[in-house]
Amino acid sequence: MVDTLQSRRHTKSGKHPEKALTAAFVRTVTTPGKYNDGQGLFLKVDPSGARRWVQRIVIRGKRSEIGIGSASLVSLAEAREAAIENRKLARAGGDPLQAKREAQALLTFEETARKVHEIHKPTWRNTKHAAQFISTLETYTFPRIGKLKVSEVTTADVLDVLQPIWLTKSETARRVKQRIGTVMKWAVANGWRQDNPADAVGSALPKQDRTPKHRKALPYDKVPEFLDTLKASNAGALTKLALELVILTASRSGEVRLADWSEFDLDAGIWTRPASRMKSKKEHRVPLSPRALEILVEVRALGSGEGLVFPGTRANKPLSDMTLSKLVKGLGYDVDVHGFRTSFKTWVQERTNTPRDVSEAALAHVVKDKAEAAYARSDFFEKRRKLMIRWESFLFGFSSTVTPIRSA
Structure with missing residues (x-):
């Protein structure tokens, strides 16, 4: 009976009074139809019983309808407020429909x-x-x-x-x-x-302490001792060889762990790292000392000689950085794997007369000065080969010459 009376109230008269609906009616109405409230706002009840708010409005001279939402989610008061805002925007020359589409499309x-x-x-x-x-x-x-x-x-x-x-x-x-x-x-x-x-x-925000925190490094004269400790440890053979190669080549951990057999020419004693894996985004050639070549031959004997040189325990995944870090700490050395690059650099500075450009190239550092970089075309490969052999001699206490191991 309430539905019928309310329906007559809003369909017989050509005029629709302001705020004609009540919250109680909105909650209880079930008869299909359109029930006007004012400001072009009306409640539409579908035969299924679903109730939703719709507003008829003129936008830039064109009559349109805007959906305001389900009556179960949007209250009568909220629907009225939205209808008024839409009218104000339309009168100012705006487009409430476009504004709604943009709001709905906006991402979190x-x-x-x-x-x-x-x-x-x-x-x-x-x-x-x-x-x-x-x-x-x-x-x-x-x-x-x-x-x-x-x-x-x-x-x-x-x-x-x-x-x-x-x-x-x-x-x-x-x-x-x-x-x-x-x-x-x-x-x-x-x-x-x-x-x-x-x-x-x-x-x-409060001021932070910006004092640079350098990675912990082992004094270069302690690295030979570390290698002896590493060799005598019970760690996995592959892990020990990977860490030794990191030290011998003064490489970043990831450069060794992600190495692929396709990058190595054991006949020539050259490791060519692709640009995609380099911090500098440039291809980088690494001269391999005799012991570095021996390591690679040993590693190849442990696997297939294809794909990752140092695979981890999970299929198709490399040895993890944490594995190397845990090994270093487990041997009783409170230093970072990356710190061995610092050990190498300090040794170069204090025990050799190697030009800075050569040692920086050995570490695959980028020339930061753009003008200098434009003219620096050499990678000092042969000079670096001699430097890495000297580094190996220091680490193991003997003189060595370039004798690349022929690939089997």
Whole structure:
């Protein structure tokens, strides 16, 4: 009976009074039909019993209908408020339909971050950097602001993310801040917001201790002793050989762990690392000393001689960086694997008269001065070969000559 009376009230008269509906009627109406409320707003009840809000409105001279949402989710008061806002926007020459489409299309911060991650992925130096970008956001950012629309994230929200880790995990916090900023710049470029809240948050955060923390390195005169300890240890043969090759070639851990047999010419005693795996993004040739060649022959005898030189325990996965680190620490040396490069560099500086350019090339460092780099075309390969043989002689206490082992 209530449905019928309310229906007559809104269908017989040509005029529709303001705020004609009641909250009680909206909750209980079941008869299919359209029930007007004012401001072009009406409640539409389908034969299925579903109830939804619709508004008839003139947008730039054209009559249109805008859906405002289900009556079970949007209250009468909320529907009226939305209808008034739509009318105001339309009268000002705007398009409420377009505004609604844009609002619905707007991504959350997490969705935006993942999109930015995919866009930038091909430009990062390696897969590790790409993974770190998204993993730090997953750990520290998404739990707090991931579900917010990217347009709604405020400086206070960014501050809420950074404050708990700003002093305790300072380097990580700076990277999280930078990555939030990258996501926000993309949102600004797309017209989804006018500002980058990551830029404004700096003044609200306390000053960090920016004293550089260098990786722990073993004094170069202790490295021969370390190699003796390594050789006598009960660690896996492959792991021991990988670490020894890292030290002999003054390489980064990842350069050895990810090495592929296709990169080696044992006849010539040359290891050619592809640009895709180098920090400098340039192909790099490494001269192999006699012991380095022996290591590779030993490793090849342990496997198939194809694919990864130092495979891990999981199929098609390389030896992990943690495996090498744990081995060093387990032998009683509180140093980093990367620190052996420092040991090599210090030895070069103190025990040889090797030109700086040659030792930097041995470490595969990039020439930072652009003008100098434009003219520096040599990789000092033969000079580096002699240097690496001298390094091997120092480590094992004997004189050696270049005698590449012929590949079997």
